Amino acid sequence: MKTEKTNIKAALTIATAALLGGNTVTHAETVSSNEDSNWEFDSAFLFYSEADRVSASEVILNAKKIFADDEILNLKLTIDALTGASANGAVAQPRVQTFTRPSGNGQYDIAPGDTPLDDTFHDTRVQLNGQWTQAVADNLTASGGVHISKEYDYLSLGVNGNVAIDFDRKNSTISLGFSHFQDTFTPEGGIPKPFASMLIGDSSAPTWDDEFAETRLGSEDDKTTTDLLLGFTQVINRRMITQFNYSYSMVDGYLTDPFKILSVVDDNGVAQDYVYESRPDSRAKQSIYAQSLYHFDTNVFDVSYRYMWDDWQITSHTIDSRFRIPLGDNFGRESYIQPHFRFYQQSAADFYQPFILNSEPLPAFASADYRIGEMTAFTIGLKYGMLVNHGHDLSFRLEYYRQTPTDAGFDEPGVLKKVDLYPTIDAVIAQVSYSF
Numbered sequence: 428m429k430t431e432k433t434n435i436k437a438a439l440t441i442a443t444a445a446l447l448g449g450n451t452v453t454h455a456e457t458v459s460s461n462e463d464s465n466w467e468f469d470s471a472f473l474f475y476s477e478a479d480r481v482s483a484s485e486v487i488l489n490a491k492k493i494f495a496d497d498e499i500l501n502l503k504l505t506i507d508a509l510t511g512a513s514a515n516g517a518v519a520q521p522r523v524q525t526f527t528r529p530s531g532n533g534q535y536d537i538a539p540g541d542t543p544l545d546d547t548f549h550d551t552r553v554q555l556n557g558q559w560t561q562a563v564a565d566n567l568t569a570s571g572g573v574h575i576s577k578e579y580d581y582l583s584l585g586v587n588g589n590v591a592i593d594f595d596r597k598n599s600t601i602s603l604g605f606s607h608f609q610d611t612f613t614p615e616g617g618i619p620k621p622f623a624s625m626l627i628g629d630s631s632a633p634t635w636d637d638e639f640a641e642t643r644l645g646s647e648d649d650k651t652t653t654d655l656l657l658g659f660t661q662v663i664n665r666r667m668i669t670q671f672n673y674s675y676s677m678v679d680g681y682l683t684d685p686f687k688i689l690s691v692v693d694d695n696g697v698a699q700d701y702v703y704e705s706r707p708d709s710r711a712k713q714s715i716y717a718q719s720l721y722h723f724d725t726n727v728f729d730v731s732y733r734y735m736w737d738d739w740q741i742t743s744h745t746i747d748s749r750f751r752i753p754l755g756d757n758f759g760r761e762s763y764i765q766p767h768f769r770f771y772q773q774s775a776a777d778f779y780q781p782f783i784l785n786s787e788p789l790p791a792f793a794s795a796d797y798r799i800g801e802m803t804a805f806t807i808g809l810k811y812g813m814l815v816n817h818g819h820d821l822s823f824r825l826e827y828y829r830q831t832p833t834d835a836g837f838d839e840p841g842v843l844k845k846v847d848l849y850p851t852i853d854a855v856i857a858q859v860s861y862s863f
Contacts, residue, residue: 467491471860478853481511481548501558501572508551512544516687516795518782519543519846520698527627529686530616531639534630542850545686552578558587566593574608583610589656602658610650614685617643621705622789625688642703650680666723672716682706689795690782695841699785704794706778712737727751740777741799746770749810759813767826769806775799775835781848784840797832797849804830808856820862828854 469489476482485507492500515526517537524537528547537543558572567590574585587606593599612618616639623642629635658672683706691700718731733745747769754762776799778792808826815821832849839848 465492467493467862469860469862471858473856473858475856476854477511479512480544480852481509481513483507483509496562498561499559501556501560503554503556505554505556506552508549510549512546513548513686514797515543515545516704517543517690517701518692518696518698518795518843518848520690521842521845524698525627526688526701527625527630528616529614531626531636532630534627540846542847550578550580552576552581566597567591568593580614581610581612583608585609585652587654598662600658600660602656602660604654604656604658606652606654608652610652610680611647612649612681612685613647616685617646618648618681619685619703620644621683622702622793625701625703627701648681650678650682652676652678667719667721669720670716670718672714674712674714674716676710676712678710678712680708682708682710684794684796687794687796689780689793691785692782692840692843693785696782696839696843697841702783704796705792706794707739707792710737710739725753739799741774743771743773760815762811762813765810765812767806767808767810767824771802771804773800773802775801779835781837782843800832800849801835802830802832804828806856812860817863820860822860824856824858824860826856828856830854 467490469487469491471485471487473485473487474483475485485505488504490502494500517524517526519537519540519542521539523539524543525534526537526543526545527534528545535546554574554576556572556574558570560568560570563569570587570589570591572587574583574587576583585606585608587604589602589604591600591602594601620642626635626639626642654674654676656672656674658670660668660670662668683704685703687704688701689704690698691702692698712735714733714735716731716733718729721728728748728750730748731746733743733747735741735743735745747767749765749767751763751765754764756762776794778790778794779796779800780790780793781795781800783789783793806826806828808824810822810824812820812822830852832851834849
């Protein structure tokens with residue numbers, strides 16, 4: 428029979444592949460050394476809701492089978508639905524603003540002082556992932572997987588592979604990973620021309636369709652993403668394990684958000700026009716990541732740090748920590764609580780700007796999307812878990828998330844001083860998980 432340590436290393440191989448694709452779920456603590464183990468299932472329902480904005484519901488089912496020779500098959504199904512309102516990128520104004528919907532069919536009004544939100548935002552996504560992991564030599568484990576994700580206007584296909592080399596009596600592991608994704612966009616209304624003016628008026632007019640078509644480049648576009656990862660995992664002692672990763676990601680193709688616009692304002696901050704954003708057609712990202720897990724006599728502390736930088740001049744820092752505290756059987760069989768805290772800080776892309784002044788020439792690229800602007804964010808929450816029938820794990824998680832965009836150094840002319848250009852986003856995250 429194989430040792431438990433060998434099985435843990437196989438699980439870590441899957442976890443490394445997950446860092447590339449962001450899709451595979453694994454729980455090292457659930458890996459069993461039983462050669463005849465049956466299927467293991469992890470299921471979860473997650474609800475995410477931003478105040479007055481987007482809400483998301485997600486169902487996840489992950490199935491894992493460990494075969495006699497420590498070969499692992501991992502299958503994952505994710506279904507999620509998004510509804511609500513999404514910021515379109517325009518700035519708030521002290522008057523009513525009218526915008527055309529992305530499809531070109533219909534318009535919507537925004538009240539004075541309110542952040543412009545498109546309340547027709549909705550989508551449903553179905554995602555399938557498969558991963559196979561096996562030992563190919565005494566100290567060499569290989570893993571490969573496939574990915575498919577389909578939304579109403581988006582298709583993503585991907586593959587990934589990973590090899591892990593063990594040494595130092597299997598206390599050390601070096602991992603090399605690769606993934607490649609091919610994505611196709613078919614947004615409703617087509618692909619907007621960069622900096623084309625949003626058409627606003629009577630959508631029932633005979634010339635409307637032809638005039639709207641003049642603002643489009645076509646009906647679809649695509650992008651490719653290639654990720655490389657180098658990882659090192661070290662067992663320090665029987666209580667502590669650490670992991671270090673370096674990753675490189677290259678994205679080419681259509682990187683503009685077809686649903687985002689910018690306000691063109693005069694020297695008094697009054698909107699004169701709305702134009703579609705424009706982003707570069709490539710992006711190179713790099714990151715370093717460190718994680719450490721320490722098992723005290725009863726508690727487990729998990730902390731990680733990630734630093735990311737790219738050629739859009741975005742840098743980010745992420746600190747993530749969890750502390751698992753067993754409660755014994757007083758609050759449920761082998762129950763535990765797990766506080767969670769995450770902090771995130773990001774600088775702005777070099778082409779980010781909240782608006783365009785009509786007195787200045789158009790830049791080569793520009794976007795008012797707050798997601799690539801300067802911001803800080805934190806998540807704080809608590810997870811409660813316990814064993815139920817036949818040793819199955821049931822857990823509940825509740826978290827609060829706050830994202831605070833900040834001024835990246837832009838002067839606010841005239842009326843823009845009286846509106847909120849950088850509104851805070853508050854959200855609640857709730858999840859129920861069941862492993863069996």
